[in-house]
Each structure stands twice: as structure tokens, then as C-alpha cells.
Amino acid sequence: MSNLLNQIQLIGDRLSFVLLVVVCAFVFPWEANLCVFLLLLILQTTSSLLRPSSAKAGLLFRRFVRYFLLLTLLMVAVNALLLREGKIIAEVFGVSLFQGGAIFGLTTGLRLLVLATALGILFGSTPLAEFADYLGNVGLPSSVVLTLLLSLYFVETLPHRISRIFTAQEARGVPVRSNLFARIRVFSILLMPLMLSSIIESIDRGMSLELRGFHSESRISREGLVGVRRTISRRSAFFLLLASAVITLRLALWLTQ
């Protein structure tokens, strides 16, 4: 019971921290967002709240950040090249790069980088099954939580099914390497067995849910079973207050300008 409460509190803290970071990403200028990004990288390795839940999650997070760093650099380059505002900051092989475009690229790129890093930290430190459990405990309808968990199961099994069907249909002579229109037609032919097998599985699962009284009005809720209280921890309250303060400050600045 105390373990469950601890877990709920931890995930709640992470969510409110991510909310604070999201607010900062939209409100702060690019220089501050660069600092927030670096701070997030440090916190991700030092804070027990935000550390990846497994080595695999850590690896995914690093790959994730690398991808978004690359995207940010690309955004800066593309905007500096195409947005011809301000003075020329550099010339590469006779192509001029403009300051206005570079700053716009930095602003949007770093905002995206901070948002992506915050989301990466949230999902890297919280396994999805635990996250779904948390959502159920804080009052999300059980049908939504069950859908999320079932989706995770399908996401894991569908790629194997798809590759099996693809190989089988190719062996039967379906023109998978023909022209574009033929390939679009083949797409439906490949999708049909996938659909039918998944519908049959859905029928079985739907039936077992009905038999267990899942859709019944008188079903006992999980909350009723474990008696979880919906409270906000001090840490969460602090993050939420900070987020509200940032929004208020930004609004005050905007109104006085």
C-alpha cells in the first residue's frame, strides 16, 4: 500500500516537473532555454526522481536527445538560409546565412529540444505500465487505462504479425515490388489478414471482458479496493506554484509592454 502511494507520488512529482519545464519552454527566450536544456541533462543523471528506469531507457533517451539536437541544428540552418532578415552572419560556399533566420531557428529549435527532453525524461524514468497504473489511480476511466495497456500489447505483437503476413503474401506472388499504384493496392491486401486476425483477437478479448463484468455499472473500482487518496505532494505543489509564477510574470511583462 505504501509502495503504491510512493509510486503515485513520484510519478505525480515528475508530471508536475515536466509541466513546469513545458511552461518555461514556451515563455523563456532561447538563451534561457539553452540553460534549461543543459540543466535537464544534468538533472537526468543526478536526480533520483528523473533518472531513467533501466539501461535500455537511458540508451533510448540519449538517442532521443541526439535526434532532437540534430533537428535543432537543421532548423537553425534552414531558417538562417531562407529567412532573409537582419544582417548576414556568415557565407558558406557563396550562400548567405541571415541573423534573423538563425535566431528564429534557435528559438523554435531550442523550445522543441527542451520539450522533447522533458518528455523523454518523463517516459524514460516512468515505465509505461506504471504510468498507465498511475493514470488509473488518479481517476482516469478504467476503459482508457485498459486501452492504453492493450495498445502496448498490440504495439509489441503487431510488427511480428506484419512481417509474417508480408513474407507469406510475397511468397504467394503478391506484387510487393511493383509500381506505386500496385503497391498501394497491395497495402490493402496485406492489411486484410492483419485486420481479420486482430478482430478475432478483439472478439475473444471483448468477450472475456464482458464475462468479467468490465462494462457493468456495479463493478468495484480499483480506487475502492486500495483506498488511494488523491493528494498533491509538497514537491508537486512547489513545481506547480513555480509554473503559475512563471506564467503570471510573463503575462505581467506582456501587459506592461
Add this chain to the structure above:
Amino acid sequence: MRGWIRDQFRREIAGIGLPFLAFGVALNLTLGQLTTALKIPMYLDSVGTILVAVLCGPLSAMLTGSLANTLGSALGSPGMIFFIPVVLVIGAFTGFIASRGWFRVWYLVLLGGILQGLLAALVSAPISAYLFGGVMMAGTDFLVMYFRSIGHSLLESVLYQGFASDPIDKTVSYLIAFFIVHNLPGSILARFYGGRNITRPAIDEQPPESDPTHR
């Protein structure tokens, strides 16, 4: 209103609906694998949402799209979470036109796909422009670059790119969904709340107007 939404959602997910909704979420996320294998230059990432909208209803389709984008963010594409408003529109619009019987005939499906593409482009353009600066690391970025290089603003360029590519993508997705649902056996269609979106009620099922015993 809240009560209506709850009751409607319950009707949509009853029986086979809920597991199928989960399948729709997974289909949205994994279909990319098939398009890559077949080298089809399209996203087709909303086929699951469209199928759920037609076979179950608009509310479950909106949930399918939102969950798919949330899960997609958690599984490695964080940008997806910001496009939840787009999938909400896709789910609601497709569910609405399916309930009006548009998925019974191919030409209405074609028209629906084009309208859906335009609508999706309108909703996604501000998100793509202001949050991503028009760069999505996809082939369509070249179109944005082209429009910007000929003097259009960022929002205009992203909007034109959406108008150029989204209707094609959504029309193909609609046609694929149309082909699939019309090839499903009647016994399976009957299990879905939205099964009547596809099949016309049989003549002998309609109550005769002169039948005084029919209530």
C-alpha cells in the same frame, strides 16, 4: 452533455469495441513499418483512427488518435504529442461523416478524404509552424522550403505544404479503410456499434408504415 458523452462512449466501446480501439492505436503506430517495406511515400498514420471512427464511432476514434500520439511520444517520436488536436479533428470528422453514411459509397469517401486532408492541414499548420519552425525531418520539408524560398511566410508555406500533401495522404487512407470495411464479413460488421455505417438496413428490417402493431 457529459452524460451523453459517457453513454455514447460506452455504446461505442461495448463488446468488441474496446480491444479494437487498442488495435487501432497500435495500427497507427506500426503501419509505418509496412509503408517503409512497400516503399510508399506516404504517412498513412491515421488508418487506425479512421477504421475506429467508421466501425465504432467518433468518441472512440478521438481517444484512439490521442492515445496513439501519446504512446508515439513515449516510444520515440516526442513531436507526436503536440499534434493531438489534429487527430481529434480527424476522429471527430471521420466519425461524423461515417455516421451520415458517407462510407457506403466510394465517391463520398473520396470527397471525405479530400475535405479531411484540408481540415487536417488547417489544424496542423500553426502547430508545425510555431512549434517546429516548419521543419519536421520529413520529405515534405522540401515543399515548405520551396514555398518559403518564393517569398511566402512560414505559416503560409506550412499551410500550402499541408494543402498539397495532406489531401492525398488522407484520401488514400480513407480508400484503404473503405476497402477494408467493405471486405469484412457481415457477421463481423454486426459486432461493431458502427457496423450500420457501412451496411444499409435491409428492406425487411424496416418497419412498414402501415403496420399498426409496430412500436
